[in-house]
Amino acid sequence: MLKAIDLACVRGDRRLFANLGFNLEPGGRLHVTGENGSGKTSLLRILCGLSPPEAGEIHWQGEPIRTLGDEYRKAVLYLGHHNAIKEELTALENLRTTAALAGIAVENEEGTDVLARVGLAGREDLPVRFLSQGQKRRVALSRLLWSPAPLWILDEPFVALDTAAVSWLAEIVGAHLTRGGMAVLTSHQEVSIASGIEQFLRIAP
């Protein structure tokens, strides 16, 4: 359902990659690997539609994402290096605002419940700046529990998580894939995700 055709990316004077293509079906998982600076993050941002590729096209369910616009954005959940949370707001406020931006209304009780599942029970009314790095990351990851988007694009999602959290996240991704979702992710760590058809994409200079 997600198809990349002949993608090329140029950053400054360097051509990061060219003729990059893949096909991702429901239940599929694409693991993007490569050295630091090889263009993994650039690829993910191109897949989101944030950056236009130097060449090539991306198709979602047969249509180019350029023409789909909002419809494609509805189907994508992107987690980048930034947590995309506001330090002055509480975890609960952050969750509800992030959901509102995606067009979803989350009530207080539902939000508290999600935060409990993420391991932040009792901390949902604390301004996020009082949380640890790992806890902030979990606030960011709480999106995965309420978002209906079928395509997850995750850039280094396991960073700043302890081992328990890593396996928790792996299970979440696995459950998503079992439900028919898709995931594109980059990771330096070796992570085993139980389900889903795995593809590897290595970006080499």
Next chain:
Amino acid sequence: MNNKIIHWFKFGSPQSFYPLAGKMIPWFWALAAIFCAAGLWVGFFVAPTDATQGEAYRIIFIHVPASWMSMFLYIVMACWAGIGLSLNTRLSSMMASAIAPTGAMFAFLSLWTGALWGKPMWGTWWVWDARLTSELILLFLYLGFMALQAAIDEPRRADKAGAILALVGVVNVPIIYFSVKWWNTLHQGASISMSKAPSMAITMLWGMLIMALAFWMYSIAVALQRARAIMLERERHTDWVKYAVE
């Protein structure tokens, strides 16, 4: 460099346009020189002495065409930038960036000659009339465009951001001009106005038109030269540049 086929869109790439521009530049310089000579001759020898302003009015033959050029070039620049933004062509954006300094120069020239005209006429170096004030604001718009592009390191982002600014500017120029005119008439009345040129003899109009043409040819020549330099700098890692520079 082996394009024997003249295909219009071929020249949309810097690689093909570079040699074409190189061939065109000397012609435009020649035209500029011819028109300039003709215009200055008309301006200084053919046009009659003005009844009220004497000989000093002749600076109008530089001041007015410079004003026209500064406004015309802003519109041209905005068009190129807009094309570059919507069609995602690099060359169009390079043309816009190449035109900007020349447009700014003409705006400055217009202000400077305006001051030189004002002093013998009305005793002051500057007068806040509608045209001069609008010209000053136009200069700021040019400088803003150039500053924005200079501040952004990534060339494509600089192109696109500059394009947005130029398009916003082009929409605002009539608004600014109208508001400045409004401001001027309410405050000063019509006592001093550089927009009111001395009653035009036909020869005066011809002189200004010919000088405008001269400035236009000059602008094209200079813009093409600057565009070539931009092309070399931006594409310095490609093979054709290495070949062209040898």
Next chain:
Amino acid sequence: MKADALNPASSLAELGTLGVLVAVARRDLLLALRRKSEVMTVLFFFVIVVSLFPLGIGPEMGLLRTIAPGVLWVAALLAAMLSLNRLFAADYADGTLEQMVLSPAPLGLLVIGKILAHWLVTGLPLVLIAPVLGLQYDLDGRALGVLILSLLIGTPLLSLIGAIGAALTLGVRGGGVLLSLLTLPLYIPALIFGAGAVEADISGLGAAGHLSLLAALLALSCFFAPWATTAGLRIALE
């Protein structure tokens, strides 16, 4: 922590487009409330600048009355411009702007929500305190009324136009000063009509013409400014 295989989308309601706009505005207002110092500094800047002019020119009331509309409007302009940096910079730095661009809601709507919140926090206080400062310049009641009205129409206009510059200069070197260079020429029509309205009222000509032109500019920028701003934001995030 428990892993959960529940379908997350089962029980959640959708938010309408207006709801999204309100959510963005509320968020920004909440943030401003928790960082009150940023709001207050803009207000204090306005007050200080207005107080500088009599110190520089002399306390002669007749002269001050003449320059009052211009001074108050220029000070409001500069204060508005100072606050523009903060419109998108924080969101850009922590990644929330990226999420906004990726949101299925129209980006223009989100931008309007942000500008609305920005105006409520930086523009509206100027409108409210301007008449007090106008008294320092010996403006009479009616002129003060026109001043309030002109700023009420003008400050949203300044926020809208300023948002364009803020978007274009996101993350760019020399951001603040560059933003001023880009935005101030575009502010000039607002200044002319806004200050002109107060002057016209003082001189008895009636402010209606100026105010309607100012309102027309506001209407125009409500359409164009969000377009240019969203284009600028997308470019900044490429």
